[in-house]
Amino acid sequence: VTLIRAAAKNFEDVAVVVAPEDYPSILKELEISQGQLALETRRRLALTAFQHTAGYDTMISSAWNEGQRPGAAGLEKFPRRLAVALDKVQELRYGENPHQRAALYARAGSGGRPPFEQLHGKELSYNNLLDAAGTWEAACEYPEPAAVIFKHVTPCGVATGKTLLEAFDRAWACDPLSAFGGVLAVNRPFSKEIAELLANRFVEVITAPEFEPEALELLKKKPNVRLLVRRDPPTHDVQIRTVGAEVLVTEPDRMTFGDSLKVATRRPPTKEEEAALRFAWIACKHVKSNAIVLTGPDATVGIGAGQMSRVDSVHMAGVKYKNFLRDHPAPDPLVLASDAFFPFKDGIEAAATLGISAVIQPGGSIRDAEVIQAADEKGLAMIFTGMRHFRH
Incomplete structure (x- = not known):
């Protein structure tokens, strides 16, 4: 690494080649120019070399921070300075829209x-x-x-x-x-x-x-x-998102169920309802907030996603469910999952008109008592998970 840096610093007199994909173009230029490389070529190669050594240093820094050294433990979850080395994998067809360019990068060390x-x-x-x-x-x-x-x-x-x-x-x-x-x-x-x-x-x-x-x-x-x-399960590295010139870093949402599940209503769910609620909760975790998911025992039948109010997501899920009923029988049981608490009882009341028998949600609203009372009045079973699953 020291030799690479030294050569790159002296690019006016030295050509340093660290990327095998550069070999063909370098050989061609040497052949055409009788063993000489243009200054601009050497400058470009020097930049590639510095990027290479920077990636190497970043890998070492990350490994040390994660405790990847005999006898060492992880130091910080969010260090004072975070360095991320990425290698370009491929150019993409286009970005979020066709007028935007995009590329896929992988963490350095992944080959x-x-x-x-x-x-x-x-x-x-x-x-x-x-x-x-x-x-x-x-x-x-x-x-x-x-x-x-x-x-x-x-x-x-x-x-x-x-x-x-x-x-x-x-x-x-x-x-x-x-x-x-x-x-x-x-x-x-x-x-x-x-x-x-x-x-x-x-x-x-x-x-x-x-x-x-x-x-x-x-x-x-x-x-x-x-x-x-794709054979490997998803990795759970930290998630990185840019916000203008700043960067947000967060732990991924690894957990699905916490250890604080509790029945909030007078009636507990039946065995069949509980199994359906577990299925629904996992599905709901992956829906954009505000998220409402209607499911049978093992399949979604109506999804309300991305609405600014929770009751609107209930209505959207209901529209999808009514479309489902045109070609399919009603599932038994029909249950509902919500990624966050119901701030008012209107969401529960709207859901009850669809024929649901049980609800799973985090709980934690200042109006939980009103929501529970509404569920009891409708004869619903409701589980509080104590864990929210917002997704933005």
């Missing part, structure tokens, strides 16, 4: 490789990667065969089943209008039977731990679908 392998399809966009990451994270939350469909970074269908085919069919049934053109992830090998179901349906991206050969053959007939293989 510049993404956590997935693309088997088929056009180059990925910024939005494709956000949705693919979200669907994979949600699918990996369930131990059972699970299928998750996202649209604009929020679920429009989540389901589990005895088989993956069953899970996929239920996830799509939640909101087929929104699922069209969405992004799908499953946590089991993708089968030929599911590929056949997609023959007349369009999804942008499919992520799976594996694609069966016959499924892959069928899916490759669709030029516009991107197929990603």
Whole structure:
């Protein structure tokens, strides 16, 4: 590293090459210029060298801070100075919108490789990667065969089943209008039977731990679908988001259930309701706030996301649920999950008109007593988790 830095400092007289991808262009220039490199070329190589050594120093700093040294413990969760080294993996098709450019970076030390392998399809966009990451994270939350469909970074269908085919069919049934053109992830090998179901349906991206050969053959007939293989569960590194010229750093939302679950109403949930509430709570964790999720035993049937008031999210979930009922019977039980507390009883009263029998929510509102009373009057069971799952 010392030699690289010294050579880079003296770029006017020395050319330092640290990136193998630069070899072809350097050899070509040396051949054309009879063994000489232009000053601008040496300046560019010096910059690459300094970026390389900076990344090396950052890796050491991060490793020390995380206690990756014999006998050492982690020092700080949020150090006074945070250095992040990133290697560019690939240019993306475009950013959040087509007029924006974008690229994918990986943390230094990962070999510049993404956590997935693309088997088929056009180059990925910024939005494709956000949705693919979200669907994979949600699918990996369930131990059972699970299928998750996202649209604009929020679920429009989540389901589990005895088989993956069953899970996929239920996830799509939640909101087929929104699922069209969405992004799908499953946590089991993708089968030929599911590929056949997609023959007349369009999804942008499919992520799976594996694609069966016959499924892959069928899916490759669709030029516009991107197929990603991802086997490892999501990593839980700190999350980084820019806010203008500043950067926000937070721990990820690793926990799903805390240790303070309690029944808040006079009536406790039945065994079937409790199982459905657990499924609903996991799904709700991945929905944009304010989030309301209506589910049966193992599938969403109405999702209200991203509304500024919680009661509006209840109404939106209700609209989706009524659409679901046009083609499907009402699930038994029908339960509701809310990512944060109900600030007023109106949300519970609106939900009760949909036919729900049980609710799961964090609790903690100054009007909890009114909300509990409303639930008791409607004969609902309600669980407080003591844990909020905002997602922005």
